[in-house]
Amino acid sequence: EQVVVSGVAYNRDEAKITIVGVPDHPGIAAAIFTPLSDASIVVDMIIQNASSDGRTDMTFTVPKGDFKRAVETCRKTMEKLGCNDIRGDENIAKISIVGVGMRSHAGVATKMFGILSKEGVNIQMISTSEIKISCVVDAKYTELAVRALHDGFGLGDVDGVSKS
Amino acid sequence: EQVVVSGVAYNRDEAKITIVGVPDHPGIAAAIFTPLSDASIVVDMIIQNASSDGRTDMTFTVPKGDFKRAVETCRKTMEKLGCNDIRGDENIAKISIVGVGMRSHAGVATKMFGILSKEGVNIQMISTSEIKISCVVDAKYTELAVRALHDGFGLGDVDGVSKS
Numbered sequence: 001e002q003v004v005v006s007g008v009a010y011n012r013d014e015a016k017i018t019i020v021g022v023p024d025h026p027g028i029a030a031a032i033f034t035p036l037s038d039a040s041i042v043v044d045m046i047i048q049n050a051s052s053d054g055r056t057d058m059t060f061t062v063p064k065g066d067f068k069r070a071v072e073t074c075r076k077t078m079e080k081l082g083c084n085d086i087r088g089d090e091n092i093a094k095i096s097i098v099g100v101g102m103r104s105h106a107g108v109a110t111k112m113f114g115i116l117s118k119e120g121v122n123i124q125m126i127s128t129s130e131i132k133i134s135c136v137v138d139a140k141y142t143e144l145a146v147r148a149l150h151d152g153f154g155l156g157d158v159d160g161v162s163k164s
Numbered sequence: 165e166q167v168v169v170s171g172v173a174y175n176r177d178e179a180k181i182t183i184v185g186v187p188d189h190p191g192i193a194a195a196i197f198t199p200l201s202d203a204s205i206v207v208d209m210i211i212q213n214a215s216s217d218g219r220t221d222m223t224f225t226v227p228k229g230d231f232k233r234a235v236e237t238c239r240k241t242m243e244k245l246g247c248n249d250i251r252g253d254e255n256i257a258k259i260s261i262v263g264v265g266m267r268s269h270a271g272v273a274t275k276m277f278g279i280l281s282k283e284g285v286n287i288q289m290i291s292t293s294e295i296k297i298s299c300v301v302d303a304k305y306t307e308l309a310v311r312a313l314h315d316g317f318g319l320g321d322v323d324g325v326s327k328s
């Protein structure tokens with residue numbers, strides 16, 4: 001597969017919520033997201049890493065407009081499941097590079113991380129798919145990150161950036 | 165967006181590697197993935213969650229054939245960066261539901277988690293995109309998970325399952 005990074009996208013309309021210390025056994029993910037779906041809260045990124053000592057963290061993003069409602073919903077779930085904490089951050093931006101054949105080229109993700117690192121942008125979360133690599137960063141870095149990625153991947157004038 | 169879950173995909177050819185306790189400051193992600201790209205190791209999923217106390221875990225998947233080489237490469241990086249541990253697991257399967265409009269329907273992810281939960285399948289990692297929701301599970305659950313998801317999303321005969 002020839003890699004074609006066709007664009008840079010960003011989204012500042014989201015907020016992230018992390019439920020810290022969820023028990024790692026079957027049914028927990030369903031218990032967290034069922035009340036959110038029932039409340040018609042649209043969830044975008046969901047990230048769960050491997051667990052240590054039977055606990056892991058679950059982070060997801062929601063539209064800024066649903067942030068408070070989502071936190072309240074999760075607080076109830078948290079108490080029921082016996083999690084350690086719930087953290088929220090409305091001050092994030094999701095920055096993505098999009099293209100085909102991304103997966104088979106580890107170099108693309110590495111290049112993206114290198115570009116952000118050179119600009120001193122800290123990466124808070126990472127999620128990848130075949131057509132997209134997304135990094136969550138502090139919202140204040142949105143323009144810097146988008147411009148640096150545009151230049152770094154030779155995508156020409158920044159004006160072509162899409163919001164996603 | 166009308167949700168159309170068009171299929172279930174699975175991949176048992178991967179292994180996962182978790183670097184535990186990476187320092188959460190700019191440049192670390194680039195430091196981890198640059199040696200892997202230089203060694204031409206193809207990385208598939210990359211998952212990093214929000215950090216606690218300045219440390220976070222970084223998990224990624226590689227083809228089973230590259231597992232040992234990737235662990236050796238990361239061991240050197242781990243010592244350089246001062247991480248806590250490195251864990252590997254060759255016994256995993258990535259199970260995905262694919263379709264369009266997934267993101268705007270939290271119900272789809274919730275339904276997937278509910279189906280896996282009912283079968284007693286523990287979810288080790290979660291990663292989502294607009295067209296795909298992937299869960300990493302123990303490889304022994306591959307067939308059970310694929311069949312249950314097929315039935316749960318009304319996708320007809322299991323034979324249509326694709327490997328991805």
Ligand SMILES: C[C@@H](O)[C@H](N)C(=O)O
Nearest residue numbers: 026027028029286287
């Ligand atoms: C943490 C959560 O994903 C749990 N392992 C589950 O299967 O629901």
Ligand SMILES: C[C@@H](O)[C@H](N)C(=O)O
Nearest residue numbers: 122123190191192193
């Ligand atoms: C952990 C790692 O992602 C780090 N935050 C970085 O920016 O490289």
